[in-house]
Amino acid sequence: MTHSSAADTTREENLNPVTPSNQWVLASNNKGKLAEFKRLFAAADLDVTIIPQGQLDIEDAIEDGLSFVENAIIKARHASRASGLPAIADDSGLCVPVLGNAPGIYSARYAGEHGNDAKNNAKLIAELQPIRDTQPSTPIKGMFVCVLAMVRHADDPLPIIAQGLWQGEILAAPYGDGGFGYDPLFWLPELQATAASLSAADKNSVSHRGQAIRQLLTQLPL
Numbered sequence: 001m002t003h004s005s006a007a008d009t010t011r012e013e014n015l016n017p018v019t020p021s022n023q024w025v026l027a028s029n030n031k032g033k034l035a036e037f038k039r040l041f042a043a044a045d046l047d048v049t050i051i052p053q054g055q056l057d058i059e060d061a062i063e064d065g066l067s068f069v070e071n072a073i074i075k076a077r078h079a080s081r082a083s084g085l086p087a088i089a090d091d092s093g094l095c096v097p098v099l100g101n102a103p104g105i106y107s108a109r110y111a112g113e114h115g116n117d118a119k120n121n122a123k124l125i126a127e128l129q130p131i132r133d134t135q136p137s138t139p140i141k142g143m144f145v146c147v148l149a150m151v152r153h154a155d156d157p158l159p160i161i162a163q164g165l166w167q168g169e170i171l172a173a174p175y176g177d178g179g180f181g182y183d184p185l186f187w188l189p190e191l192q193a194t195a196a197s198l199s200a201a202d203k204n205s206v207s208h209r210g211q212a213i214r215q216l217l218t219q220l221p222l
């Protein structure tokens, strides 16, 4: 004899295809990211309204994964569960190979205070100084990483994943007024610019986030 509990019913509902929604939650409260997403989604001309999770009073998720992809999925599920809508999350950061890929998934809180860009940049400069002192003419490589996860519903067993990598060099002092986060330290030798001295449109055309969104769009419709 089989028993059907409320938990089984919920599990079955969660595995069933959901009705496509033309509203998606964007699982981020980071102003810099939100500004870039707005432009990128506008350019994509999707028949979807993107709602930042802050507009729905959804708090940030606890990011306790060990990789960008784990944290992106955690954030997307959290926003989808809280809203009942499909959700898309970005987990991103700066990886510096000579620092064992730090700050990595801890980029937003590298200096201990979430989202304090000035302190994070100062810490990165300080951590790299001894390495620069020993090899003054060798550029220090770094890469921005962006992993996007999209879930159709909170327990979606098949999240859509896209990843963008952007290679550059880390400067010893900030340059440029635009962007956010580590942009003023991220030098692009081929453009003779930092990510902070590019226009918003130019940054999106080459950045880790721009690459990841364009890759995600190739995987739609859901």
Ligand code: IMP
Residues within 6 Å of the ligand: 030, 063, 090, 091, 092, 093, 094, 105, 107, 108, 109, 115, 120, 144, 179, 180, 181, 182, 183, 195, 207, 209
């Ligand atoms: P998350 O919100 O946990 O994904 O953390 C992202 C952090 O990575 C930001 O707070 C920035 O410090 C850094 N970051 C990610 N993308 C960028 C970018 O495009 N420019 C500069 N810093 C970035």
